[in-house]
Amino acid sequence: MSDSNKLIIKIPNISAESLENNSDGLLQHIAPEDQNRLQEYILDRLSSLDGGPSVSTYRIANFSWDSHLQKGRFRLNFTIDRRFCCSDTESCATDYLDFDFTVQETVLTATTEYFEWALNN
Numbered sequence: 001m002s003d004s005n006k007l008i009i010k011i012p013n014i015s016a017e018s019l020e021n022n023s024d025g026l027l028q029h030i031a032p033e034d035q036n037r038l039q040e041y042i043l044d045r046l047s048s049l050d051g052g053p054s055v056s057t058y059r060i061a062n063f064s065w066d067s068h069l070q071k072g073r074f075r076l077n078f079t080i081d082r083r084f085c086c087s088d089t090e091s092c093a094t095d096y097l098d099f100d101f102t103v104q105e106t107v108l109t110a111t112t113e114y115f116e117w118a119l120n121n
Contacts, residue, residue: 007041007097009034011108016065016072016101023063023074029108042078042097045114051082051091061096070103076112 011029019026030038039055046053057079065072076097083090101110 005045005113007038007112007114009038009110011110013106014103014108015106016070016103016108017067019063020065023060026060026063026074026108027058042080042095042114046080051084053080053082055079056081072101072103074099074101074110 009030011026011031011034014026014029042055043049043053055078057077059077061075061077063072063074076099077094078096079092079094081090081092097112097114099110099112101108103109
């Protein structure tokens with residue numbers, strides 16, 4: 001991953017073991033500033049901003065944790081919503097970010113890189 005395309009989120013005061021049974025609980029621990037950075041990160045990488053896209057409906061999936069290595073992975077699913085004012089239509093598309101994370105002490109550091117899968121031809 002090139003550093004300019006990476007997103008790094010640090011989440012303090014969290015236990016990866018507690019997330020194994022409730023991975024969506026991770027979303028509650030992401031600070032509002034990091035939630036804003038996450039949305040900006042995704043929107044900045046879209047090939048088209050038509051329809052005033054916004055990001056919503058976050059869900060955690062495929063959470064895995066290796067307590068011996070203090071490393072894990074999870075997928076953050078989300079929806080990109082668009083509303084086209086001129087034609088009074090709406091659209092949405094689901095997408096995801098795959099995160100790798102480590103835990104040191106009680107700080108979870110998650111890293112990802114977004115790639116838009118839409119074809120533009």
